[in-house]
């Protein structure tokens with residue numbers, strides 16, 4: 216049996232053609248596939264990563280961006296620990312659709328899911344969405360934010376590793392809360408189910424995240440992407 220400490224489910228969503236499949240394949244297989252065809256329905260890949268000596272298995276679900284698959288793909292939101300919402304920094308319409316995607320997330324995903332906004336294709340020289348615009352959107356919607364390129368590898372490993380790191384931290388916080396609730400003299404609270412999504416959302420910005428007392432250091436450890 217494969218040895219791992221945690222298994223986390225990560226689901227990628229976003230318009231057709233923004234590069235979801237390429238991000239997954241870059242991360243899991245280290246390639247940028249030539250002539251990548253559109254995803255039909257849902258596909259998934261697995262990669263085990265080492266985070267500070269812990270083996271973490273990431274089950275990564277790549278969903279089709281095309282509207283006609285929407286009812287299939289929505290059914291995968293519910294069990295996600297993290298949702299990655301991808302747009303293409305060189306295609307304004309993919310950014311304009313983000314509110315529609317977020318409404319779906321509100322409707323179908325757990326309110327505790329870790330939500331990450333990704334601006335992909337930063338290698339292109341015809342950018343239409345400045346980093347600050349993506350960042351402002353993520354701030355307004357309480358999401359992490361990072362820019363990537365599946366083509367030249369920028370920030371791809373970092374995206375998935377930091378998601379794993381954040382999910383581990385949330386798992387630890389959850390365990391701590393549960394054990395504190397069991398201490399004599401404390402009021403027991405209903406524990407959050409271990410199988411469900413686990414994360415309180417925090418903000419990652421392109422700039423250094425604001426430091427406030429008690430802020431989780433793992434959130435701050437996501438450095439700004441190099442643009």
Ligand SMILES: Nc1nc2c(ncn2[C@@H]2O[C@H](COP(=O)(O)OP(=O)(O)OP(=O)(O)O)[C@@H](O)[C@H]2O)c(=O)[nH]1
Pocket residue numbers: 229230231232233234235236237238248250251252253254255278279280281335336337338339363364365366367
């Ligand atoms: N320049 C550049 N092109 C990219 C990048 N990522 C993906 N592409 C290209 O964008 C196109 C679409 O990529 P996919 O990964 O299939 O997009 P998708 O979001 O999975 O699309 P659907 O499966 O239809 O939802 C392909 O032609 C890729 O080669 C990137 O980082 N940079």
